[in-house]
Each structure stands twice: as C-alpha cells, then as structure tokens.
Amino acid sequence: MRQAREPEAVIAIVDDDPSVQRGLGRLIRSVGWKAETFTSAQEFLARPSTEAPSCLVLDLQLPGLSGLDLQTRMAEVGLETPIVFLTGHGNIPTSVQAMKAGAIEFLTKPVDEKDLLRAIQEAIERDRRTRQQHATMRELRDRYESLTAREQEVMRQVISGLLNKQIAVELKITEDTVKFHRGHIMRKMRADSLADLVRMAENLGIRSRHLPART
C-alpha cells in the first residue's frame, strides 16, 4: 500500500469531535499521507483555496451543514473530491443517498482501520484518474483549438466520413486543398488514424456534419 500512495496526497477530515479528529488525523499521518482537519462543513468550504484534497473523510452528523449537505454543495460547485463518509449510527436510506451521490464508502464508527485506509486509497486513486482525465481533455482541447477555422470545418467533414472529393464539392474548394488541410489536421491533433481522430472528436463532443439528402 505504501508503494501505491502518491507522495503529496492530502486527506481532509471533517468531524466536530476532537477525539475523532485527532485519532483519524494521527492514523492518516501514520500511513504517510498529509491530514487536514476541519470541525465543520463551513470551515472546510472556507479553507484557503489551495489544491483540492485527494480525499475527504466526512462525518455525517455535523453541527449546522450536515455531511450530506456538504456533499451536495460540493457537487454544485464542481468540487469532485471523493468522499468517505463516517457515521456514529448509519441507517440505510442515508447511506444509499450518500453512495448514489458518488461517495466512495460509508463507514460506521468506530471505524475499522483497514476499511478506512482501503477506502481512502480508493478515493485517492479515483481522484488521480479524474485528474488525469481532466488533463487529457485539456490537452485534446488545446490541440483542437490550434486548428484554423477552415481546418476545423474540414475536420467536421472528415469525421463524417466524406471523401476528399465530396468535401471539395461541399466546401467549393479543390481536392488538393482538402488533402492539404487533412494532413495538417492529423498532425496537429496528433492522430494516428482516422479512427483515432473520430474518437478524439467524440471526446471533444464534436458532432459529425448533418448529411444532406443524397439524390
């Protein structure tokens, strides 16, 4: 497990009970992660806007804003930090709600060390995946943005499966020009094949052109 961890993983603990706060904090630090503790949901939301933590260990019963409330609030602001819920006395409806809303795990106090650490680990991995996806998308979007308007237009025709000739007619340009644009597109998008380009377009949410009726 030790080898799997990211050196800079930060775990946020939100619990209003000092015993729990200190105990959990210490346990997490003993594994090698960084622990940040908060006594209320409000305090967590008001934390200095540094890098988001990799995981949030969240008590369900909090004074003021409850754990579930915080989960909802985070979803609203687009904070995707995975959550591990802790509760003194879990009940099924609450846990179902929390899980449906994307929680990693729903653990009952006093929590088993192994369960908690495994859940946190899972959260960290999910967080890393999410971050990677975000990075990939960002990269892809940057590449697409680097295309000229004409190239983007040609790309839309290309992924629609039109032949160079057809594209030429459609855009009222010569076939050579189409080929020229096509080469640029493949290079700039770093696409190995047309299939690759189509997948990228799909990821980018670019729709193929609506095909005109053929006579």
Added chain:
Amino acid sequence: MERQLQSPVPESKNLQRCINDLVSLLALPAVWSGSEPSQIVQSLLDALLRMLSLDFAYARLKDPVRTELIEILRLDVSRTLYMSQQDIAGMLKEWFRGDGQKSFQPLRTRLGDRYISIFPVVLEHQGDIGTVLVGAEREDFPGPTESLLLSVATKQASIALREASLFFEQKRMVDELERRVAERTKGLAAANEELRKEIAERKQAEEALRASERNARLIVDSIPGLVVRMSAAGEVEVANRQLLEYFGRSLEDIKNWTTCGIVHPEDLPRAIEIASNSFATGDPYEMEVRVRRFDGVYRWFQCRGFPLRDAEGRVLQWYALHTDIDDQKKVEERLRAIINTIPTAAWTTRPDGYCDFMNQVWLDYAGMTAEQAQGWGWAEAIHPDDREKLVDDWQSSLASGRPVDTEARIRRFDSSYRWFLIRANPLRDDLGNILKWYGTNIDIEHRKRGEEALRTRELSWRQIVDNIPGLVATTGAMGEVEFLNSQTLEYFGKTTEELKNWALIDTVHPDDLPPVIEARKKCIEAGLIYDVEHRCRRADGLYRWFQVRGLPVRNTAGAITAWYLLLTDIDDRKKAEEALQSNERNLSLMINAIPTHIHVLRTDGSVLSVNPMVLDYTGITLEDVQKEDYRARFFHPEDVERLREERWEALSRPVPFENEQRVLGKDGRYRWFLVRYNPLLDEQGRIDRWYVAATDIEDRKRAEAQVEQAYLRLAEAQRLSKTGSFITDLLADDHNWSEEAFRIFEFDPAVKVTVQMIRDRVHPDDLPTFDAVRARGMTGTDVDFVFRIVTTGGAMKHIRGLARVMAQSGSRPLFIGALQDITESKLAEEALNKTRSELAHVARVTTLNTLTASIAHEVNQPLTGIVSNASACLRWLAGDVPNIEEVREAISDIVRDGKRAGAVIARIRALTRRAEMSSEKLDLNETIGEVLAIVGDEAKRKRVTVRTQFANELSLVSGDRVQLQQVVLNLVMNAIEAMSGIGERLRELVITTWNIDADHVQAMVEDSGIGLDPNTREKIFDSFYTTKPGGMGMGLSICRSILQAHGGRLWATPKDGPGTSFHFILPRYHGDESNAAGSGA
C-alpha cells in the same frame, strides 16, 4: 430548409413576386394620402392579406386623430371559413390581455381545429401607435421575404398614419382658426350694430328733448289748469295765459294773491294758513278754495303747490296748479245731501283716515258740528273704554286696506252711549290706490242689550250651578270639557282651561286613570249613562274618592250634544268600606295564613268545616273532608286504631283534650301533628261544636329521633374512620376515651386509661416525640402529634392526633382531642411513593431508549479516537525508527478518550438505576451539563443548536441527582421534538439558570418550536396527556411530581417569539438545618 432546397426557377419567381409586392407597397402611401387612419389600416390589412396569402390580418391601434381605439380584423374568407370572425377576435383579444411586451414573438397556436402561425408587427413611428397581427396556417410563416414585406408594409403604414395624424391635426387647427375668425367677425359686426343703434337713439333722445321743451311751453299754456310760479316767499312771478284769462287780471294784479280778492273771503284765512305753513316748511300744499272768476262767480278750485329746489335743497320757487273742481264739488254736495238724509250715520275719510265728512245723522246723534267731528274730532264721541280699540282697528285697516268691521259705543248728544256697528270700505281707483274710505255706523244697541240679557241669565244659572254642593261639569258630545262649576275649580285648584286637559295633569289617581278613560270612551261611543268611582286629586294633593255620574243631553234628533257630569265625594264612605274589607281580609288572611290546621267538628266528631291549610295539606276539597271516610283516609291507621276509644270518650266530655296523630299529606307522606280539641259550649253548657287545631310537629319528632340516633352514628363513624375521641386532664392523668379510641389502642374498655399505659404502647423510636408532645401539652398548649404504637399482638400502628385546650379545670388545662389510626393511609402513601419512583424509572428508561442512537454515538466518538490512535501507534512502533513522540501523544489521547467513554456509560448507568429518592448537595449547572452530554448527538441529528446561559454563582440545591436529571432530560427531549417540525426558523434550545432569590434557584428551558396551545398549557402536566403520537403522556406529569417532592415547582409559559419556555424552581441547599426528616412531631 425546405425553401432553401426549392429549385431556382420558382425561387426567382418568388423574388419577382416579392419585388412586385414591394413596389405595390411603396405605392400605397400615394393611395393613403388624405385618408383617415381607419381607412389606411384597412387597406394595409387588405394588401397584406392578398400579398402574403394570409388567413387573417388584424390591427389594433390608437386612432392618432380621434385617440380612440381602432380594431380591424380582415379574414381571408376562403381560408378561414372554419372559424368565425368573433372567435378569431376573441383569441386575439386574449393575446393582448397578456403582457404585450412578452408576447411580441411569433407564435404557433391552435385556432379552432387548426394550427396557425401568428406574427405580430408593431406599428410605430416616433412612439408606439399599435400592433398588427397577421396569421397564416403555413408552418414556416413568415418566411424571410414575407417578413420583409410585412416590415416594409407596416413601416409605410406607420408613416402614413403619422402623416394622417399630422394632416388631421393641421386640418383641425385650420378649422379651429377659421371658426375663431368667424366668431370674432360676428362679434365685431354685432358691436358695430350696437354702436349705430346707440347713436340713433341718442339722436332721437335729443330730438325728443327738443320737442318736449317746445311742448312744455305749449302744455303750460294749453293745459286746462291755471298755473303760476311763485317766489320762495310766495309772491306770484309768472302765471299762464289761462289763469290770467280766468281771473281777467294782469300778472301785476295778482302778484299778491292774498290781497287781490280772488280767493273767497270765507276760504281766505284757511288758504293763507295752509300756504304760509307750506312756504315755511317747504312741504307741498293742497287745498280746496273758492276763487272768483272774471265775471264775479266763485267756483271751487283745488290748489296744489310744489317747491322747486336747488342742489342744496333750498326752495327756489313754487309752482302751483289750480284745477277747477267746482262741478265735482257740486256732485259731492248733492251726494252729501243724500247721505245726510239717509237714516244711518255715514262718513267719509281721506286715504290717510282724515275724516272729511260726517253726515247729518251722525252729527245730529253726536250733537257735534261738522267742524268738531272733522279730522279726528269724532273720536271724542267714542266711549272711553272703546276708543283705544276702535282707533287701533281703524289704523290697522288704513294700513292694510281691509274693510273696517268693529263695534263701539258712541256718545249721544244727551251723553248716553249706544252700541254701534262701525263698518267702512275703501274706494279705489283703477290702479287699486285707495281714494277714499266710506263708512257707516249702525245702531246695534238693541241687539247688544239682548246679548247682555242672555249673559245675565247665563250668569244666574251659573250661580245656581256654582252653589250646588257637588262638582258639576259639562262637556261636549265627545267629552271635551266646556264648563266646570266653581266648586270643581276650587276642589282641583285649577282653572277651567287647565282642567280641559284633566287627563294629563294628574287630576285622577294614576291607578284609576286608564279605567276612567276606557269607561268614558265606552259611554261616549254608546251614549250610555256614565257612572264610575275613582279618586280625584284635591288642590292640596290629597286623593279623594268620587262617584262620577254623567248624563248625555240629546237634541230633538236624538243626537248627543253634551254631557252633564256630577262628581260626588264618596271618600268617607269608601274609606269605611275599605276599612271593613281590610278587617275581613286580615282576619281571613290570619286564619288562612297561620300554619295551624283548623277543623270544626260536630258533636259526633264529623267534620263541619276546615281552614284552607287543611285542604292545602291534604290536597282535597272541603266536600271530601266532610265525607265519612275522611278520618280513615287521612289519619294514620295505627293512630286511628290507637285513639279510637280515647277520642270517643273525650269527645263526649265538654273539656279540652289533645293527642298526637299522623296525618297523610298530598305528597303521600304522614306527618306528626299535635291535635288540640276545644269544645264550644252553648248556654246550657252543652257541647255545640268542637274547634280542633292541629300543629305540625313532624320536625320536632324527627329531631328527637335524630338525637337518639346521633350517638349511635357517632360511634359508628368513629369506628369507620378509625378515629377515637378523648377528653383528657393530663395533669390529673384522667382520661375519658371513646369506644374507638380504646379499640385503636386495643385497650380493654373497662380499664381506666393512664399515661403510662399509653406510653407502654408507643414505639420505642417515637418515645422522645411522644414525651415532648406530652410535656408541651402539660403547659396548656394545643398539640398535634404523630407516633407509632405497637399493640400487644405486635402489630405496628401509625397514630395521628390532635388535642385542643377545651377548658381550664381549676388551674389544669382540659383537652378535647381526636386520634386516628392512619396506618392504612401511611402504608398506601409508601406504596404510592414506591410506585411513583418505579414509574419515574420506567419513564427514564423509556426516554433513554429513544436516546440509544445518541448514546451509542457518544460512546462511539471516543472509541473511534481510541481505535484510530491505537492503530497509528502500532504503525509508528513498527517503523524503522519508531516515532516515540507521536506514540506518546497518541497514547495520552487514548487514555483521555477512554475516560470519556467511561463517564458516558457511568451517567447512563446512573440514569437507568432503579433507586429510591435520595437527597444530596447538587450543582444544578453541572447536573444539567451531564444531561446535555448524553443528548448532544440527538440535538445535532435534529439540527438543534444547544446554548447554555448558566449563572456563575449559582446556589447549590439539594435533591436527587437522577430524578432532577430526568426532569432536565425530559424537558430537553420535549424541546428538541417541539422543534423537529419547524422549517426555516433557527432551532435553538437555550437553558438558563439563575438565583431567583436567597432561597431558590430557577432553571429555564426554552425552545423555538411550535409552542403550546394556550388551552392545553396546563393539561400537558396531566397524566396520560400527550401530543406525541408514541408518547405515554407521563413525562411531564412525573417531572412535576418530582419537583413537588423536591419542594419546587414546574410550569410552562409561551415565549414572546415562537416556542415555549419551561421553568422549574428548586429550593436552595441549606445544609443540615433543613434536614426536616426528624421534625414529624
């Protein structure tokens, strides 16, 4: 999309058509020039309908000229047959009803059975003019070219409307200007006309003036009157031609008219007097004088003179006109002669009342000369008593012009007076002005005498009536008072006038008035003789009884014309009658009212009569009483049997006797009577009657029986209540005990009780108390006591009693007292206490049950800390270089958390402990704090914020920690629950403590919940009352009894804002001195 794919040919056709349409649209303004707005809109709509193949076109705008709303709807009849014009109009109206701003969007809507595209276009030009709505069934309507056409068309129309508005505005202004110019011109023409008229009039006036000047001279010279002008002093200066001709004199001759002999010598002095008087005062004069004509004949002339004054009012000249009235005078003379000969006094006066003629008859009668009677001289002849009235009448007639009609006595030449009827009528000219008054005096002495005689006769009759020794009155047919004799007036002390309202002024006694009025009304209606007795109020305010008899007087036709009433004082008779009646009444009242039953018996014992009391009591009639079976029916059979012989024997002897018998009442019960028999003896000493008086003695009998039973009952009561009574002389050790007292102590009633005997029975533990009470009693003070005794059988009894000083026996106090065996209630009380704490325990456990989750959490929190810390420790210890510092910290946290968990469990155990109430020194803040530690998580889960406001120097209280915590727990849980239903409001639980006074501590638990219904605020403390679905309804009732057991109290109040406050008060801990357990004696 579809349009885009159309082939180029129809497209170009389309465009061609569009251009054509545009051209025709651009031509429209030329058509519209000078049209009214409604026409413009109409042709616009028609053009659009045709060009765009619309289903309808609709416009709604403010007429820019007339500022009224124009609404025009045009339909393509061939297309819109499916829907009526009204329906479309209705739909469009609906469209406008909404927010217009929002609705300016193309709209696809259902119209009838089809969908239709509606496109709104605003007509505007420097401001909003109106809206055009066009609709077509086509889904793509309006296409780009259509939109273009629409926008061009509406722009054109907007401009045209604006122009129309300007055009009409301009036209209106021109019209207005023209109208004003025309008006002004007309005014000027009128003024001009006026001016011309004025000039003409002035000219005419001048002409007239000139003519009148000319005429004046002519008139003066030609009028058939004689005119002179005199100086202010009366000297003739100018005379007209007629005058000079008439007199046959020159102006010089008549300069001084007084001396030139033209005025008749007889009239001269008078003429001079009148004229010089006028010359002196400046007043006009008028006189009739004879003047001599040129031929020496004297003729009567009326001469009138008028002064001519300057601006300061000074008389400059006199103008005099002399009119020949001789002929008129002659006629007058003749008339006078006639008048003088008629046998009636006649006279005339001038309009001002100045008498200018009295005929000879008058003069002869009065023995006056015409001169004496002239003017106002005649008034001398009027009787002094009548003179003033007559003059008044005369003056008022003169002022008003009404004919005179009055009577007065006029003195005859021989100084006797006779009555005259004086009448006068005015003579008027055509204009209604009075010229003269003509009057006659008619001798009415004879008639007057007759009247007088009548009056005298009446007076004498009246004297008779006045002297009748009764009150006499006459009334009209309908009862209205006409005459009352003097006795009547005297009696009532009122005038006839006042008595006309006799019914209103308290003449008849108020009690009698309504029947009197009723009787009078009846008699008057029916014409019956009236005979009523009632009280009349004498002048001094005293009421006396009168018999009032009234007889109707009828005329020959039989109709009633009057009533004669005689009022006879019958007061004395009435009083006597009343006295008699009241005596009788009193007697019978007495007999009827005395609560004694009276029987009158014949010698054989049969009933002759009874008083009403008997009838009332038995509920039967006198006839029933007189029947033979009366005695058998109404007297108790036992008594009848018992007394049969005795009664018979006694009735045969002429001596009074008595017995006691039960008599049956109408209520079906017998009552005891003491019956006394008294014989009434005749002259021979024989029994004639028996008078029997029976007195109800039931109550006495009953009382006797009650006294008999009282003692028995008392003993029974003492036995039942386990209460013995005693009378004790402590010092003499002399005790008089009741049966029950003996029984309680299980003493032999035969044995004489001593203090030592009692003391032997007293429980050893209570001996000090007993001795203390006894010692206090010996000093002569009242005592209350409680102690236990142990009977010979070994049973323990609780005794409670009291002794009060009843009297002093010599110097020794004598006590009366009671002692009660309260063992059972003591045991019951103990059982109750046990049950109560049992119940409290159950309630506590129940409450804790509902808190299980919360409690688990309270334990889980430190456990979570412990487990996490321990795991961390293991890791650190397992590392290559153990992190000892972290481990130490973790372990100290583990210790702390472990203690924390232990404390929670200890508290729970304490609360679940089943224990009897104990009392210890408590800090209420701490006690409350421990409860909050248990419910903390529950509050959190229910989103309740808990706040404490604890007093810093809170006094200690004494009480049972567990029970008080139960109270707090209950109140807190209730508060949390009360707030579970509220939405937005802050859920806040506030607990406050403070020292309310030197001896008490108060705590308050407030919530912001739903609050209490004022009607149930007290009920919540009742057992089994609950507002919670699953509640037992015991919580608050137990809380209250806990506080009562602590000497405190618990209550609830509504808060100013939402929510409820619960308060409880506890007595302060007072150390050992307040330990009251031993002070039961």
